[in-house]
Amino acid sequence: PRRMDYKPVRADARMEDMIDRALDQNFIPVVDDQKNFIGIIKRKDIIKYFYDKMGREERKTASAQGKRIVLAGV
Numbered sequence: 001p002r003r004m005d006y007k008p009v010r011a012d013a014r015m016e017d018m019i020d021r022a023l024d025q026n027f028i029p030v031v032d033d034q035k036n037f038i039g040i041i042k043r044k045d046i047i048k049y050f051y052d053k054m055g056r057e058e059r060k061t062a063s064a065q066g067k068r069i070v071l072a073g074v
Contacts (some may be wrong), residue, residue: 011038015049022046 008029021028022043030039049051 008035009039015046018046030073 006027006029007021008031009021011030011032013030017022017055018028018041021067026043028035028041032038
């Protein structure tokens with residue numbers, strides 16, 4: 001028996017919708033419309049996506065306000 005069944009998402013799923021699954025799963029299987037396995041999204045990839053998105057929005061806000069920001073690790 002498997003220790004855990006990882007619930008898949010469809011290929012057209014939004015990143016925002018995967019956060020719940022990423023909290024409980026280290027990776028999320030991705031399936032197509034016929035439920036064929038096509039890949040994996042790792043928890044690390046989701047975290048990186050939102051970290052990068054947050055940085056872009058902070059840079060846009062700072063630019064609009066005429067400020068300069070520095071992101072740690074960038």
